Amino acid sequence: MKLEVEDAAGGFYKQAMGLVDGEAIRIYVRLGGCGSVHPGLSLGVTKDEPVQIGLQTVVDGITYYMEQDNLWYLDNKSLRISYDEQHEEIKMTVE
Known part of the structure; x- marks a missing residue:
């Protein structure tokens, strides 16, 4: 189980949310929403x-993480x- 944020997605969040190095996105x-793992649930960002970090990665100075108590959503898969x-939007894939 791991969390991967591609550079283009990190750049999108950094610009759209006005993030500076050292800040964190949960x-x-x-x-x-339209979650692919559990009907009626999806993933959000804030x-x-x-x-209590369960998974994390750092992209361009920003920490992206999921709390330990939300890892059940991934069902032991990676995000x-x-x-x-083309569509100018973020895509979250559980695989």
Whole structure:
């Protein structure tokens, strides 16, 4: 199980959210949306400070993480976050 944030996705978040080096983005389970793993649930992102990190990666000075208590959503798989340039949107893939 791992968390991968592609450089283009990291750049998108950094610009769109006005992030500066040293800040952190929490990836969390939320109700609703089009999640591919658990119907009725999906993943969201917010700028936040970690409490109990379960997975993390650092891209361009920004820490991306999931808290330990949200790892059940991945069902022992990995999460890849990419940026679709054609549609200008973030894509989260559990694989």
